[in-house]
Amino acid sequence: MSFRITAVSLLALAAAQPAFAQAFNRIASFPVASNMAEGVDATQATSSEIIAATEDGMTLVYTDSPLGVLGRIDITEPANPQPLGNVELDGEPTSVAVIGQTAFVGVNTSESFTDPSGRIAQIDIESGEETASCDLGGQPDAVAKAPDGSFLAIAIENERDEDLNDGALPQMPAGALVIVNVAEGDLACDTINTVDLTGLAEVAPSDPEPEYVTVNAEGEIAVTLQENNHLVVVSSQGEILSHFSAGAVDLENIDATEDDALDFTESLSPVKREPDAAAWIDDTHFATANEGDYEGGSRGWTIWSQDGEVVYESGASFEHALIEIGHYPEGRSENKGVEPESVTFGEYRGTPMVFVGSERGSVVGIYDVTDPANPVLSQLLPSGIGPEGYVTIPSRDLLVSANEEDLVEDGGARAHVMLFEYQDAEPVYPMITSAGADEMIGWGALSGMVMGDDGMIRAVTDSFYAGQPSILTIDPAQTPARITSRIIVTRDGAPAEAMDLEGIALDGKGGFYLANEGRADGSRANAIWHVDAEGVVQDEFVVPEELTSGATNSGLEGVTVDGDGTIWAAVQREWADDPAQHVKLLALDPETGEWSAVHYPTEEPTSGGWVGLSEITWHDGALYLIERDNHLGQTAALKTVTRVDMAGVEPVALGGDYPVVEKTMVRDLMEDLTSTGGYVLDKVEGLAIAEDGTVWVSTDNDGVDDHSGETMFWSFQLD
Template identity: 60%
Template sequence: MPAVAQTTFNRLAVFATPDNMAEGEDRSRPTSAEIISASEDGNTVVYSDSPLGVLGFVDITDPAAPVPLGNVAMDGEPTTAVIIGNRVFVGVDTSTSFTEPSGQLRVLDLESHEVLASCDLGGQPDSVARADDGSFVAVAIENQRDEDLNDGALPQMPAGYVVKLAVTDGALDCDGQSRIDMTGLADIGADDPEPEYVDINAAGEIVVTLQENNHIVVIGADGAVASHFSAGMVNLDDIDTRDDGALSFDDALADVPREPDAVKWIDADHFATANEGDYQGGSRGWTIFHRDGTVVFDSGNSFEHAVIQAGHYPDTRSDAKGVEPESIEVATFDGTPHVFVVSERGSLIGVYDVSDVTAPRLTQLLPSGISPEGIVALPARNLLVTANEADLGEDGGARAHVMLFEATDEPARYPMITSEGADTLIGWGALSGLAAGDAPGQLFAVSDSAYGAQPSIYTIDATQTPARITARTVVTRNGDPAQKLDLEGIAPDGQGGFWLASEGRSDHLIPHAIYHVDAQGEIQGEIGLPVELLAHEVRYGFEGIALQGDRLWMAVQREWGDDPAGQVKLVSYDLQTEEWGAVAYPLEPAGEGWMGLSEIAIDGDWAYVIERDNLIGAAAAVKALFRVPLSDLDPAKLGDTLPVVTKEKVRDLIPDLQAQNGYVVDKVEGFAIDAAGTGWVVTDNDGVDDSSGETLFWSTGDMRAAQ
């Protein structure tokens, strides 16, 4: 019998939430895409946007080209919306305080967006779910706690509950709503239940998570509590519990409450939970429960380890919730039942085949965008859609967005580089410089100050797809991880060691310097910058290093104080004479952002540089590879008038950055030509801090054929 092709998911498009703003509206205002749902025909998605207090509507009839349908003001904070027929049912939090929670369930027309009705819920709504047959909706009334009061400890009254409302021909039976009591069930905070998430199975049974109470409740089709049980504890090893700028997975946590957030039925007897956990380390995984409370599967540390291997581990959350599984979705694609696990802080989606609920199989990791909060599967249209809540527009970063993925039998396009398969668990990220080894496809990369407590050199095998990080070498000084480094460039020294360029920042006491390390990463020598350079220092220093015979060349990222406008330096250092020199490099005209260099590599008769702006998404204008003839690299003495090199554009990198159908990232930071003449490019994911965590890695083909 021929093998069944495995379903894969590849990104189709990204939709930025500001695109839903009306003409003339201030697009700089913070927005969000939080919980997302879809119309029954799968052509429209609706997401909650609490910063704007609106519901956002998007037409995905053509999923590769989403069309904005505008925002609808909710006069409160929308939490979750579900759609039955041509009616949208949305929970709206109207609370003025934690002690006096209030909220409504509002009904909108899907086409006109008119608000048709409102039901008072008596408390603060969180999750809303619809029955499969559209006959009723259930609402989790969380009445959430004040996390700044008594360290967020329970109880904090009033208690939460679940509301069940009948739906007939699109109309809610507000007067006939039933309030299902959750008090007295949990071992933790029994008198203060906080229902977090609800889901309804085909039999009309409701499963409810009480996250802060670490409890799960099953409500029968008759509206009465049928069963309830503790979500239990997990023990975790080989994890990182310290926010210290180091990727060290040698810690352990014992008896950690799962504290599940989202929950979804898999079948009549099983449901899956995303275990967000709380702030004391976090449970970091997901679980499949039998309806009687039996745990039939728990991911333990395996989901987080997969995120680590993909370069998406958020070290700044190590002391809190780690990768923080937040949402979960269940759907069957091409006959195979899937569970999709959303890592909010890792900005990644784990795709699992749950044909055997006792042994789920991780088949793929998807780059969801920044801080995914919601997810909806549309198997009838072969689509998966995520809502990503973080809006970094105020800092010049990516805006909140919706991302669409297509189910296909084509190869997965992501990840493009991974440490999966290495002999030990290798955490990595913030790849900021690239260099070639002696063999085809052998590359080396360095990480920057995002992991400053553990600066590292990574060995990459680019002959595999995806490329594999096979080893990590920590840069050390006297045997301990070297501090005060911001590595941005790497070049083999020809003797098994490396030359490393560190971008200094004097206001952070990080020196601008060149370091020589041996094959074990131990620093053998340090070369500080001369006063002729430091006298004109600007924080943006060396962003690449290359070796030409006995001379090192370093690219300075941006203009220093003595540079003419629109020019930066390529600085040289003669290893024999210890003399410094430089040439001037003319930058492309600056647009809305700044222009600068982020890499230098030498191959044959050419020096290659990456030139880029610092802009993201549609605003990005210049991300390109240029080359300069080595004959132009005739350095003048520092302080003298520098000769200006000629440059030639080799490749526009923006189409490469668009190939994943996401937004264009800003930091293209590494380039190298390997021993076979193949060019390779890598992006810096900022250590998954205010970033999607995506690392893009690709080949620019045979670079010597054009020489």
């Protein structure tokens, strides 16, 4: 097989942005918990997995495995999606396809791995009534419709038990492909044709496990056998037209080690593709997302001819593009990186496009496939946590993603369906990228920021990258803002240990003061680190033990230097010696090492949780702070920038009666945080102010760990 690898960087994407006449931008996010009926426990986990749209594009339906339902959403007004409620199913929904106004849902009813069963249910979407059902004789995974609506193709996976023999294949019974006709919109159960797929793959030929199906305009069905690393093309009558190994890929410049650091200098070879989703591009080419499962996962996607020729292979280029926008999940480095799981196709305003979804990076990449041998990456969109399925609605210029992860038990984001519109506009996302730097710079978990005298912003990354504490240089004058360089904070020639960098300030001599957030058990100190221009630690100012004896894990969350050279640090939340809803602003004289403090009054939390400080910055005689709650999504209520005029304020030595400062609201950030159509992100953590009063704000994406990976970076002007 011959193939070409096209190295696609966000640099080329970003460089082309001024010429963009059209782009996808997110217009709404729908929390699927909104579809729960009144009186139902809304704190139970829900999910949106595989999604489809009615023929008129006005209604969405999605499978919700945890609840065992089919969810419905009214998108008559796509920027204001409305719940239509859930349809109860007797079993676990695994996939859905829609013909006209009718949903066809694969339902898993298996009692065990060795006794799989399932059915295909026919649901009237408007009424929610189940009007027909066919027994499938096994556990259905994916369902696809013929473009003309004449039949359904269903992957009967009969999945393996991953706890049995370490998940090794074969494990009986074998899977198969089922084809069932749809006559005048109704299932014709008597036409079921079960296609035997055994004996084809090199890997466990006796135990094929079909994962995904897709049908082209000629009625040909492409089937992925993910665990078998094999692909099969079948006619509408069940004849096997071609089959071939999905092969392997050599990967260069990747991070293959989970070590709390981003280092893209490793390689892996050979890596089995083990494709998951597939989508026809035309009648002779289809694309696969090579997520991997048992032994593989090549971190990219491939375009195939239906006879098995590799027409295009992304290699590591898709992953590299996600690295540049801060969406690389370091915690998956030893596994499958960004794990492309989803792929779909749509033609918008005459341009054929492939949409590749990264399950772990929570991004969808949009490729122009006018030439299938040379796809061009045109956009990257933030897609919610764990995107599982996509549906294209070109007739309405809409793209929809279904995101399966619901982190309600951990106080995180709920599962969402996100809607994007193809607009005559510039792309809003990404807001910040490292594309164009002299080296590949991975980044994430942005915390404190400071504006430099050179017009560049310096930012630090927090403890998520404890093995690589970093200071990033950001050029905010570019769109998107550009991370141009990175230095590693070092001590004795090695990356400094026990660091959780939460703030940065200029020392006036080319170096920096860094705020280190400590831990209550003393394993990491609350301290101000002084580093030179190269990031080498020169000195350390540890907050005195007499003060930290009542400390919690919510320690120093920012640092700045006032006009007199005093160093100020914000404590995130109150400690044992603080009154309720009062936190300390600590003052340090760097010449004498003496500490003093004032109290800052925080707002009362409105829906449980807490309210505290995330950042502190000196500008024009005042301290500016980020005050926020720890909520996100629908429960978020408080994300603000406040101002404390320091004229006449005298901090008191530790242990004294600290004066309480007065604050004024500068900006409510809630409108900013919803301006891109997403749910409210919780961690607003970076604040930098230029001399002209331009204020830059950033969010912390938690290193893409139980997080969508989305980073917002924007500015506003002080009055």
